[in-house]
Amino acid sequence: MKRLSILFYATLCFVSCSSSQNKNKPNAIEYAKTIKASELKEALFIYASDDFEGRETGEPGQKKAVNYIKNEYQKLGIESPLGDGNYFQEIPESYFNGKAKASENVLAYIKGSEKPEEIIVISAHLDHIGISSNGEINNGADDDGSGTVAIIKMAKAFKEAEKNGHGPKRSILFLHVTGEEIGLFGSRYYTDNPVFPLENTVADLNIDMIGRIDDKHKDNSNYLYLIGSDKLSQELHDISEAVNIKYFNMEFDYTFNEDDDPNRFYYRSDHYNFAKHNIPVIFYFNGTHDDYHRPSDTPDKINYELLETRARLIFHTAWELANRDERIKLN
Numbered sequence: 001m002k003r004l005s006i007l008f009y010a011t012l013c014f015v016s017c018s019s020s021q022n023k024n025k026p027n028a029i030e031y032a033k034t035i036k037a038s039e040l041k042e043a044l045f046i047y048a049s050d051d052f053e054g055r056e057t058g059e060p061g062q063k064k065a066v067n068y069i070k071n072e073y074q075k076l077g078i079e080s081p082l083g084d085g086n087y088f089q090e091i092p093e094s095y096f097n098g099k100a101k102a103s104e105n106v107l108a109y110i111k112g113s114e115k116p117e118e119i120i121v122i123s124a125h126l127d128h129i130g131i132s133s134n135g136e137i138n139n140g141a142d143d144d145g146s147g148t149v150a151i152i153k154m155a156k157a158f159k160e161a162e163k164n165g166h167g168p169k170r171s172i173l174f175l176h177v178t179g180e181e182i183g184l185f186g187s188r189y190y191t192d193n194p195v196f197p198l199e200n201t202v203a204d205l206n207i208d209m210i211g212r213i214d215d216k217h218k219d220n221s222n223y224l225y226l227i228g229s230d231k232l233s234q235e236l237h238d239i240s241e242a243v244n245i246k247y248f249n250m251e252f253d254y255t256f257n258e259d260d261d262p263n264r265f266y267y268r269s270d271h272y273n274f275a276k277h278n279i280p281v282i283f284y285f286n287g288t289h290d291d292y293h294r295p296s297d298t299p300d301k302i303n304y305e306l307l308e309t310r311a312r313l314i315f316h317t318a319w320e321l322a323n324r325d326e327r328i329k330l331n
């Protein structure tokens with residue numbers, strides 16, 4: 001008991017004492033609370049609707065998806081680092097090795113107030129697997145509509161903070177990547193053609209499926225799998241843990257983080273294209289379920305309260321990474 005409370009207070013200090021929060025006391029909790037289940041639900045019922053035809057890379061439904069994301073950022077008054085009102089990083093058809101037509105990543109960002117050259121990336125893939133051969137649409141609500149709408153609402157929260165004079169010290173890039181389902185193309189294209197130098201990229205928080213509950217956790221749904229957090233920066237792992245203890249006390253499940261895990265998830269989503277360049281990453285994931293890559297991955301099956309909690313957790317982690325005095329260190 002004693003040990004726990006010492007750890008708890010040490011953790012509190014680890015998260016807030018080292019950041020700027022003591023100077024002008026911006027309240028991260030206040031902004032995290034602007035991320036609401038009702039708004040996530042409203043957005044996901046659009047993003048994972050039949051209208052988007054399963055968002056297959058390079059196809060008309062995916063073009064609808066990128067326009068939706070762009071419009072959301074424009075409505076929020078959040079610009080793209082590409083300038084001139086262009087939110088799309090175009091990827092030519094030749095890059096996809098015959099697997100897709102030309103496609104695009106969507107980029108939006110909030111410029112840091114003190115260290116704008118240092119970048120925190122929050123990423124999720126915008127594409128999914130399209131329409132099955134029998135004509136059924138794969139809506140991809142969890143995969144990865146959940147990550148997509150979570151990022152947009154996190155961006156909204158950071159923008160609210162900025163409006164109140166509490167913008168992040170470091171810049172935050174909201175990176176929606178295409179071509180994940182056919183081989184992590186969009187994230188690889190971004191790291192091959194980064195808009196901000198990779199050496200200034202502090203970390204990537206990547207989200208792929210955070211709206212559902214897997215069988216293992218059906219009796220305790222307040223959980224999330226984290227993968228990669230300690231592989232390149234123990235400090236990143238420690239911050240992530242401290243944020244969770246301070247604000248959430250969620251169960252962080254590290255099963256898939258084990259080096260000998262047969263699923264090899266560390267190598268299987270977009271964060272890996274950052275990790276291979278020695279950029280620390282955390283991959284957030286709810287685990288697989290029966291609707292994974294099936295037409296039945298629909299928005300009515302998402303647990304929106306849980307999606308809200310998880311999005312707020314990732315927001316708090318990004319907030320800490322963006323606002324702490326020192327950039328996190330590699331091992």
Ligand SMILES: [Zn+2]
Pocket residue numbers: 125143144180208209
């Ligand atoms: Zn996915």
